[in-house]
Amino acid sequence: MKKVDDVDLQLLGLLQQDAGRSYASLGKAVGLSAGAAHERVRKLRERGVIRRTGVEVDPAAVGRGVLAFVMVDSTSWMGDSAPAFAAVPEVQEAHVIAGSASVLVKVRTASTEQLQDVLRRLYAIDGVSGTQATVVLETFFERPVLPAPEEG
Numbered sequence: 001m002k003k004v005d006d007v008d009l010q011l012l013g014l015l016q017q018d019a020g021r022s023y024a025s026l027g028k029a030v031g032l033s034a035g036a037a038h039e040r041v042r043k044l045r046e047r048g049v050i051r052r053t054g055v056e057v058d059p060a061a062v063g064r065g066v067l068a069f070v071m072v073d074s075t076s077w078m079g080d081s082a083p084a085f086a087a088v089p090e091v092q093e094a095h096v097i098a099g100s101a102s103v104l105v106k107v108r109t110a111s112t113e114q115l116q117d118v119l120r121r122l123y124a125i126d127g128v129s130g131t132q133a134t135v136v137l138e139t140f141f142e143r144p145v146l147p148a149p150e151e152g
Contacts, residue, residue, distance in 0.1 A: 004049060007032070009146060011040055012049070016144035019053045064090075064108040066135065068115055071101035072122060073130035078102045084125040090118045101132070 004012075010030045014021060027037035044050045059065055072078070078096060085094035085105060093106040105122070109115045112135070119131050 002047065004044075008040060008044060008049070011037065012044070013144075013146045015041070015050070015053075016146060019055075059108050063110045066109045066111060066115055067139070068107045068109075068133045068135045070105045070107055070119065070122065070134075071132040072103040072105060072125075072128055073100075073132075074102040074127045075129045076127040078127055081125060081127065085122075088118060088121050090114070091122075107133075 007030050011026055014026055014029055022034070023038040023041070024034040026032075026041070027034045030037065032040070041050070059067065081103070082094065085091050085103065090107050090109050091105050092108055095104045096102065097104045107115065107118050109118060115133065115135070119133060122128055122131055
């Protein structure tokens with residue numbers, strides 16, 4: 001796989017900040033023409049560096065204001081259980097982890113009652129032996145993978 005260069009990193013940072021930004025604006029920010037910026041972004045998509053383009057939504061505005069991280073304990077290897085976790089729509093992310101738990105999931109619900117229901121459904125997944133949920137009271141910040149470059 002071709003290495004990502006400094007211009008690619010700058011483009012990625014700008015796109016994470018605003019994925020709807022025009023190629024002309026991207027090119028100007030990194031010293032390229034609009035066509036050259038478009039070609040760079042196309043190649044980043046082809047290579048899988050850019051996995052998808054999306055819109056950041058305020059969870060509270062769409063009825064998902066309760067955020068919890070759940071440590072999932074198991075009686076067996078959980079590495080093949082991704083489809084079972086993905087089948088729970090409130091689970092935003094699921095990660096096999098090292099440590100005292102087997103899986104870490106990020107869950108968003110409308111209420112703690114709905115969170116309790118999600119925990120019941122997680123418990124029903126084959127191999128799950130326990131859960132420990134931590135409810136988030138306030139999020140200070142969430143960072144993109146790369147910082148946006150400073151424009152000069």
